[in-house]
Amino acid sequence: MMITRLHVLFCCVFVPIFLINTIVSLQFPLPEQIEILLAFKDEFPSPTCNHTVLNSWTRSTPQNSTNSFDGVVFDNKTGVVTDLHLDDACLRGTIEPNSSLFKLHHLRYLDLSYNNFYLSSFPSEFGRLANLEVLNFRYVGLVGEVPSSIQNLSRLTVLDLSNNKLRGGFPLVYNLTKLSFLDLSNNNFSGTIPSSLFTMPSLLELDLSQNHLRDRLENLNSSSSSKLKSLYLGRNLFSGRILDPISRLVKLTYLDLSFLTILNPINIVSLPLKSLEYLDLSGITLSRINTTTSDHALTNLIGLYLSSCTLVEFPEILKTLPNLQELDISNNKLKGKVPRWLWDLPLTKVSLSNNSLDGFEGSREVVLPSSLVMLDLSSNAFGGPFPILPPTIDFLIASKNNFTGDLPLSLCNPRKLTVLDLSHNSFSGPIPQCLGDIVEGILNLRHNNLNGMLPDIFCTSGSSLITLDVSKNQITGKLPRSLAKCNRLKLLNVENNMITDTFPFWLKALPLLQVIVLGSNRFYGSISSPQDDPLPFSKLQII
Template sequence: MKTIISALLLLSIFASSSTLVVGLVSCRPDQIQALTHFKNEFDSSDCNQTDYFNGVQCDNLTGVITKLQLPSGCFHGTLKLNSSLFGLHHLRYLNLSYNNFTSPSLPSGFGNLNKLEVLSLSYTGFTCQVPSSFTNLSQLSILDLSHNELTGSFPPVQNLTKLSILKLSYNHFSGAIPSSLLTMPFLSILDLYQNNLAGSIEVPNSSTLSRLEFMYLGLNHFEGQILETISKLTTLKYLSLSFLNISYPIDLNIFSSLKSLVMLDLSDNNLLESSLDSHSNIPLSLEDLVLLRCGLIEFPNILKNLQKLEHIDLSNNKITGKVPKWLWNLPLLRKVNIFNNSFASLEGSEEAFENSSVRYLDLAFNSFKGPFPKPPLPIILLSAWNNSFTGNIPLATCNRTSLTVLDLSYNNLTGPIPRCLSNVQESLVVVNLRKNNLEGSLPDMCYEGALLRTLDVGYNQLTGKLPKSLLNCSSLKFVSLDHNRLGDTFPFWLKALPDLRVLTLRSNKFYGPMSLPDQGPLAFPKLRIFEISDNNFTGSLPPNYFVNWEATSLQRNEDWRIYMGDYNNPYYVYEDTIDLQYKGIFMEQGKLLRSILTSYATIDFSGNKLEGQIPESIGLLKALIALNLSNNAFTGHIPLSLANITELESLDLSRNQLSGNIPKGLGSLSFLAYISVAHNQLKGEIPQGPQFSGQAESSFEGNVGLCGLPLQGSCFVPPTQQPKEEDEEEEEDQVLSWKAVVIGYWPGLLFGLVLAHVIASYKLEWFGKIVGPDKYKQVDPVRLFMTLDSRWDSFNNKNNVEQTKK
């Protein structure tokens, strides 16, 4: 009873939650105290205290800690040699993975925990060699040191005779693999992927037979003799030999003795061409065969013999001709990836997949022509983008009730979008029909319960208005309707979509005001990419237009990456694509963009008939990296609040009717790589600094009153003139007006409202009339994959800056 009371007392002191953590009830007070001392050795400000103690288990009889699993990303700091951790001698399970230990090396103190059965230290940042004290861990059955910066020769694990799982991948171990490793009595999983291991392995003369079932040796520097050794490991079921860097082609017949082999990965190796024909001897037990980037030029007929095959990956090869019809008749085939080859046709034409059991099919980036065949009946993912398929979208697509991802973009398909796609709304998550020749109106595809998250029909010939039924797709994140002939007013009603991140309406026939009298701020709180350029939108934008956006602060994932949608699952990853006017260059963003939904935002209102002042509330969008308001009729001064957008990389305000000076505060934007204020009514000296000195002269031309570099000539102000004081007063007025508007927007601050009203009443002369904007030419984009990543460094050079729109 006394033990329980002491435990609860300590828990109340060191845990932030008042909820009892059941695992600690049986712990001795000294053990909880040691655990708390360990926690206090690190910065654990990102750690939920309850989660920390939830990873603890104690023996019900002795009260000693037997299990410790830290929450991911919880600890930061140095794991010292005298850490309290190494005093927990009764630990049997220790998992410190995914924490940031800045220790100069892997501490030898782990060797004190000689009762450990499981030790996981992956993604912990440890460096240097594995200490010899690890030989004391004689009870270990699982050791995971993967994804660190460990060096030296192979770790001293040969004496750990109870090991069943050894994971050393993604480190810098060098030298040879000890031959005794193959005769360890319980070792079944060996993962050495991506190290600097070399040489070959000799199978020792021993009565103990290897029990290895999983072996991952890719991305090392082994010699060819290793294949002969592997062929003797007859218990193998899963074998990965990608990037072996062997000097001669691999003969698939060498694996004929591996009768239990289920998975074989030979990616990025050269294969002996004759061993790919139907007469070769390869394990008939294979279910998963990966031959990615193997330089294949012909379809491997060896697949015809693999009646148990479920997954084949032939992507990124150079195979030409037809895909044989017999492939689709393999009875258990579920996943086929032939992405990025040079296939010209499917044998069997429109009925090629008629009896196929395939569920995941990737035909993208080939040279397929002719009508698109009817999809396999059980299809879940169908990707065929960047081919030359013609004709209509098969109506049979609507009967594939498991269809989740439909990507037929970048083809030559014609006709209407089938209205019957609403039949698969209960499974359909992605519809991408971009860059075809589809016509007609956008059909109703969303009814109550629809799961659609991505709708991309850009670059077609669609007409009519947007169907209000889109509101039924409450999960929509990505809507791209650009480059069509849609004619409608701005869809303010889309604000009801709670998670809309991307909205592109560029180059259509949309018209009317972008702000309604009773609308107030633009109510799209999660929008990150807002693209409405080259339409006929009119009117002015109120000062508080951008106040409601959540793009006011940076929010990054732990790994600084996020995809456009949550489409990841064990079988596929779908990645959206978008094209932007960025740094003066019109381009399609593929792999060049990452993190954009989490960390950054872009706005493009160019090529419309918007007038009035640019809203000062634009300065609230701290995550904005690209802003394009060019080719409108905006008047007044450039907002001083732009200096608050510290992430801004591209700013285009050209071809408007802006007046006054260029704010000096823009010179403090350290990421600003492109700026254009050409063809306005600006005056005064161009601010000097690295953000301006590297710009082209064309970025400032067409402003009679502007002077200073990079324009020719210098600034000269006659002594009798005093424009500086007058300009400063105007800038002060803008700042006061802006602050009053922002303060006035927040509830309860009446004084701010009154001040905003008074100051704004003196600014009526800032509004002007508009003239039609010049249109600019656009470069046809090139399709790329898109994983969204930090900013586009490859476009930050001076050559790209020169490529401004004409």
């Protein structure tokens, strides 16, 4: 009987109390955590931008509302703050050593990227946030050295300190055994890289590019155990001696060695990295690139980037890369015609810009492969008819060439283009009707010999045109009124044509329009605002 009564007492009293406490903990953050958040907000000047998440942090916020604190995640059971998503929150000022931030001891995720901390130093107090798993300080203006207390964050899996002005020797991060992603790029770190960094048990991606790191890497005796898949070392002060230790990182799939100060040419055929899929050797002198043998380890390459390598001909090694999809061979000294065999590769993105190429091998009407999505032919000497484009093309730049004749009708195949730049050529004839509705981003036809009227079909089928530049042509007639439907339009440039029209007040409602260039045409009439509309063109900056 006693046991039954105790059971009833437990069910009637303790269980309801437990349920009440559980429900409260699921809905209510701890008041002290709210006060810490508000104190942290008060450490900075009031944000001047409207989109910041901090606008929802107010003392009038009901204590039982976690949803009112944008960018904050509270633990469902304990009510403590676990995540702060404050990227691009318009924070400006400094993070002081006594900041309220360091009272949030249960933080697991902290993203303060894209704020402005006025050249703050990196407070050593961050080492007190021992539960942190993700720390993102990308583009925040930090200066000085990374404090040694960083090694206290033993639970970190992601650390991003990129694009700051941090300096000194290599940070003490190689004891963070759970770290899988480390980005220290675009800083001023100097000295050597400890070999233990490459044997960290969980590290998958390492970006050290654009620093002042020097030779030499220590011997990587156990590098075969490395899990590292992506390694970015570009724009440092290494020499060719780093190639031997790097070649032992057999699981690499992405390797960036661009613009290193390597004295001797790199023999890419000798790199024994069979798992490599992407290789960036831009800015480096190369050797053994004209081999036609497939007896090398790079046959799995998907992307190869050889910009600014002083190449004078297309490397024969390309023929032995059956999986190649992305090729950047811009800013070299290539002359003559693009070889026909190049289009036998399954290429999707190709950049041939800033060379001296003047045509394509093959028949007069060159048909580009159906796999092609992006093509950059700019700043060459291409002339004559334009190659026939596949319907897959999305991004096309062919500016600063010698192309003549009508704009290519193959553009009118069913498609949507994000970028179409055919500026600074000698195209003539009218602008095809189709262009007004297939370009969703940038349409640049500047400095040609185009004539006729602009087609009046812009944005009629939901197109999201951002830039329209048809300046320095021979266009006549009026501005097409369909431009008033282009709600994403930011720039309109029609200068140096023969357009005859009144000032386009009918564009006044476009919410994003920032630049209108109308000079050297035949516009007439009033340019003053109608009295009943005192605030037209809300975003306009240049006219």
